[in-house]
Amino acid sequence: MVKTNIPAIPNMPGRISLRRANKLSSSPISEFDSAEAFAVGWPMLVREGIRFRIHGFQFLSDDVMYDFLQPHNVRDWLQNSKNKGMSLGLDNTRKALDLLGRPDREMKCLHVAGSNGKGSTCAQIAAALLVNGYAVGLFTSPHIARVEERIRINGKPISPNCFDQALRKIHDLELDLTFFEITFLASLVACKEEKMDFMILETGLGGRLDATRAAEVIGCLITSISLEHSDILGDTIEKVASEKAAIARIGIPILIKDPGQESIRNAMLREAPHAQFVEIHGTIRNQAKSLAKEFLELLGLQYTPTDVRWPARMQQLDMEPNILLDAAHNPSGMRQAVGEIIPRLPEKWCLLFGSSPQTNMEEFLHPIRQMITQKPPQKILLTKPQHGRYPGVENLPLEGTWFPTPEKAIEFAQKMDVDLILVTSSLYLCGNVLQILGFDSDDDLSLLAQPS
Structure with a gap:
């Protein structure tokens, strides 16, 4: 049966019940031949400024149930x-x-x-x-x-x-x-x-x-x-x-x-x-x-080695210039990451850096300072990660050129004469860059490479 629980509004009953093969006779949805056609034709209802979204349906024997979210939206609730x-x-x-x-x-x-x-x-x-x-x-x-x-x-x-x-x-x-x-x-x-x-x-x-x-x-x-x-x-x-x-x-x-x-x-x-x-x-x-x-x-289970893609963990984007992302976001993680990054740095590279608040920012920055001393970048770009659990840090104790958003920073970096852009220090900054560059599809975020 189709069941809707929605406020009564003109020309729309508060509850509609019918067999799925029956015609929907109640205005304004009588134009549809069946509940299934209604679902396909109206994924969203808008009446008198109130929005109702079809949440989903399940088959109960030969019936169909549609459950309408009322003006409330679960994504808003989650947010x-x-x-x-x-x-x-x-x-x-x-x-x-x-x-x-x-x-x-x-x-x-x-x-x-x-x-x-x-x-x-x-x-x-x-x-x-x-x-x-x-x-x-x-x-x-x-x-x-x-x-x-x-x-x-x-x-x-x-x-x-x-x-x-x-x-x-x-x-x-x-x-x-x-x-x-x-x-x-x-x-x-x-x-x-x-x-x-x-x-x-x-x-x-x-x-x-x-x-x-x-x-x-x-x-x-x-x-x-x-x-x-x-x-x-x-x-x-x-x-x-x-x-x-x-x-x-x-x-x-x-x-x-x-x-x-x-x-x-x-x-x-x-x-x-x-x-x-x-x-x-x-x-x-x-x-x-x-x-x-x-x-x-x-646990008594078989382990089979396989190539795994884990976004923002030593992830390289093959572009012009290439981009290396690593989301090391605490002092111990940064120390280990920098040790692996330094051998991969070409002569011409730039650093894109932005951080969430740190308990000890100087300790967090110490491996970064060692890296830029050992292998100086062409330029250091600073920005504030967006959409993280905590606001990004604006006044970073690091010499560099400040950009108000990651989008502005990566746009500038891509125009530079460098062979590599290193993005590090924040999961959220790496995520911002992946979104900006369009590397956020299901295939991009899949653990295993998809067949071409």
């Missing part, structure tokens, strides 16, 4: 949830999962935490499972170019329609949820509906009180530990390590990249006494591959 800020704790998420029927239990969930490298490692795990024939969901944050990429289904960002349907189910719970909690819950709902075999979950911040900790999982992995978010996770690296190790569950395997320091290792063992540690070295990408291999083999 407004950002005003709640961050809320650490599991109560709301657990309540939501119970109301949703525990979608996490319908898939084999894997939980990944860490200061750096967790997104890249999640991508390697997901890709390895994909090439071995599994259906794989992936939840990561933040998004680089658009919100749908937080949820990948078999390697590709979720479709806007599928995302909206999942959001609607979360909205209907009528719980006071944060943006992160909503998108996390939507990932579980959508991936359960799509019948994923595995669901890879990347923590947002820390571990112990992160919403992802509410899911039931079959394995946990910690990729790295560094001093970060000290105001939330603690003012020593041991306290940070303890918070991340608290993703451990009793009886569930947990693998930790060895931090190389006994005090950190002991702090983690207090939270995860059954943890296994593994020594991993090499480039950021090679570490992610090695961790994915060790983790999957710990």
Whole structure:
């Protein structure tokens, strides 16, 4: 049956019910032969300044149900949830999962935490499972170019329609949820509906009180530990390590990249006494591959190496000039990234830099200063990342030419006589550049290269 719940307005009834094969006799939609024709012909209704969007439909035996979102739009609701800020704790998420029927239990969930490298490692795990024939969901944050990429289904960002349907189910719970909690819950709902075999979950911040900790999982992995978010996770690296190790569950395997320091290792063992540690070295990408291999083999799963595309992580755009993007966004990540970037710098290059607020900006900038001293760029371009969780920093303590927007900065850089533009220091800045240059399609954001 077609059911609409909309305010009564002239010439449109508040509720319409009919068999899908019947003619819609109620004005103003009587011109359509059936409910299906109506759906195709009117994806959006506008009457007397009020907007109604068809949310979706499902077949119930030989009936069709259409559910209209009232003047309220789930994307607006999601956007407004950002005003709640961050809320650490599991109560709301657990309540939501119970109301949703525990979608996490319908898939084999894997939980990944860490200061750096967790997104890249999640991508390697997901890709390895994909090439071995599994259906794989992936939840990561933040998004680089658009919100749908937080949820990948078999390697590709979720479709806007599928995302909206999942959001609607979360909205209907009528719980006071944060943006992160909503998108996390939507990932579980959508991936359960799509019948994923595995669901890879990347923590947002820390571990112990992160919403992802509410899911039931079959394995946990910690990729790295560094001093970060000290105001939330603690003012020593041991306290940070303890918070991340608290993703451990009793009886569930947990693998930790060895931090190389006994005090950190002991702090983690207090939270995860059954943890296994593994020594991993090499480039950021090679570490992610090695961790994915060790983790999957710990769980009795096959690891098959494959080329993985992970946006804004040592990503090169083959253009004129070439563009290298790396989203290192904390001191430890920047130190490692710069070590890999320097050998790739040509004689003629320019730096496009913009940062979100840092706990210690000088420590964050130190590797950048070393890089520009060792291999001076033709020019340093400074700008403010757009659309991030926090406002971009305007008064950066770095000598360079200021541009009010990333668009102005990249436009200027592309006209320079250089062989490479390096974009670094912010996930959001890298995302801005990818959007500006049009590298934000589903294929661009897919984990695996698409057949040409």
